[in-house]
Amino acid sequence: MYCPACACELPAIAKFCVKCGARVEALAPTLSQASPAALRKMFCVHCGQPYEPSHRFCNSCGRQLTGTGAVESPLQSEATSSQNSAPAAAAVVPVEPVLSVSPPAIQLEQSVPSVHSSLAPIAPPYARFSILALSSALAASVVSFSVGNDVARNQWGSMGVAIAAGVVCVLLLRTVLKTFSQNRANWDATYRKKLAARLVFFSVVFIATGALVGFQIGTSGAETNQLIADLHKMSQLGDRISDARNAAARNVPSQIAMYQAIEADVQEFSVVLARLRTEVGTYDRKYPSQRETNSETIKSIEIGLKRAELLRKQIVVAKEIEPLDPDAQWEAWQTRMQPLLDQENALDKS
Numbered sequence: 236m237y238c239p240a241c242a243c244e245l246p247a248i249a250k251f252c253v254k255c256g257a258r259v260e261a262l263a264p265t266l267s268q269a270s271p272a273a274l275r276k277m278f279c280v281h282c283g284q285p286y287e288p289s290h291r292f293c294n295s296c297g298r299q300l301t302g303t304g305a306v307e308s309p310l311q312s313e314a315t316s317s318q319n320s321a322p323a324a325a326a327v328v329p330v331e332p333v334l335s336v337s338p339p340a341i342q343l344e345q346s347v348p349s350v351h352s353s354l355a356p357i358a359p360p361y362a363r364f365s366i367l368a369l370s371s372a373l374a375a376s377v378v379s380f381s382v383g384n385d386v387a388r389n390q391w392g393s394m395g396v397a398i399a400a401g402v403v404c405v406l407l408l409r410t411v412l413k414t415f416s417q418n419r420a421n422w423d424a425t426y427r428k429k430l431a432a433r434l435v436f437f438s439v440v441f442i443a444t445g446a447l448v449g450f451q452i453g454t455s456g457a458e459t460n461q462l463i464a465d466l467h468k469m470s471q472l473g474d475r476i477s478d479a480r481n482a483a484a485r486n487v488p489s490q491i492a493m494y495q496a497i498e499a500d501v502q503e504f505s506v507v508l509a510r511l512r513t514e515v516g517t518y519d520r521k522y523p524s525q526r527e528t529n530s531e532t533i534k535s536i537e538i539g540l541k542r543a544e545l546l547r548k549q550i551v552v553a554k555e556i557e558p559l560d561p562d563a564q565w566e567a568w569q570t571r572m573q574p575l576l577d578q579e580n581a582l583d584k585s
Contacts, residue, residue, distance in 0.1 A: 236249065236259065238254065238259055241257070243255070277290075277300075279293040279296060279298070281296050281298050282295045282298075284296070286300065364411065364414045364415060365430070367414065368411045368438070370407050371407035371438075372441040373441060374404035374407060375400075375401075375404045375441065376442050376444065376445030377396065378401050378404060378445075379443075379445040379446035379449065380445035380448060381400070381449060382397055383446040383448070383449030384449035384453035384456075386450065387451075387452075387456070388453045388457045388460070458514065458517065459518075461514060462511070462514045462515070465507050465511045465514060466511065468503075468507050469504070469507050469508060469539070472500050472503060472504040473539070476546070479493055479497050480493060487556075487561070488561075490553065490568075490572075491556070491557050491564075494549060494553035494554075495554075497546070497550075498550050501546045501547060501550065502547075504539075505540070505547065508536055508539045508540045508543060509540065511536050515533050515536065519533070538582055542582055545578055545582075546579075549572060549575050549576070552571050552572050552575065553572070555567070556568060556571070
């Protein structure tokens with residue numbers, strides 16, 4: 236069957252043309268329905284493909300088209316027989332125009348909304364409950380993180396955040412329990428137990444992870460703060476000891492009085508240096524990229540520890556020679572104190 240408007244070949248059951256959209260009849264078109272383009276259609280006898288009468292060779296198989304190598308289209312044969320049998324007046328009857336009809340897809344689109352309106356999305360019955368439960372667990376993890384961080388630092392600077400997160404956690408937990416009690420009878424028992432077990436598991440994981448991470452961060456922060464504080468303390472004590480020694484007069488009684496004045500600072504200086512040696516070693520293991528700077532710091536701390544040890548010995552000697560008379564003090568200073576001072580000067584040269 237062929238379209239009466241554009242001569243497009245169609246299956247026998249077609250009602251509309253796939254090319255121009257014109258309506259076609261189930262039966263073969265008559266002469267009055269055929270267009271001039273359909274009447275001029277010719278077909279190759281070798282391959283059966285259509286071609287125009289002006290063609291000399293078939294555009295499908297390439298064979299030469301002759302008078303015996305072509306057949307007329309069915310519409311053209313019908314037109315020839317009709318012209319021979321019909322009166323002359325009937326041959327000039329104009330072909331009625333065929334009105335194109337909108338494709339049926341428009342009618343289908345008009346009915347789509349009614350179909351989709353009945354398929355509106357429905358929220359899962361456990362979605363709100365799960366979101367509330369996980370949100371309360373997240374708020375509880377913030378509380379555990381803040382507490383773990385403050386415990387490790389031995390200070391409570393995050394209590395404001397912990398209290399606010401705790402209030403949010405309690406409010407969410409109340410809503411969770413209320414939602415659970417309202418929908419418990421409507422939920423499947425097996426899935427309800429599984430859901431509760433999974434939420435408890437994830438809540439424990441959230442809280443434990445928050446506490447562990449907070450404690451680790453707090454520990455690292457506490458170590459860094461302690462290292463900075465000890466470095467500052469070492470600098471303060473060293474400057475104070477140096478100022479006191481430089482200000483003392485260059486005689487034995489004044490030097491003895493100076494050693495008595497710096498005794499407490501020397502003891503604290505030794506404790507701070509010993510603690511710094513451990514702290515810088517830990518820092519060096521955590522941050523190997525700072526190895527060169529850390530090595531210099533450790534070397535300075537070792538020299539400081541040796542100086543502190545010599546100062547403690549000098550303080551002991553000063554206490555022993557204090558009760559002696561001036562001549563004996565001077566002799567004891569030369570024989571017992573001066574060697575310690577020479578060792579300290581050697582540290583400065585090194």
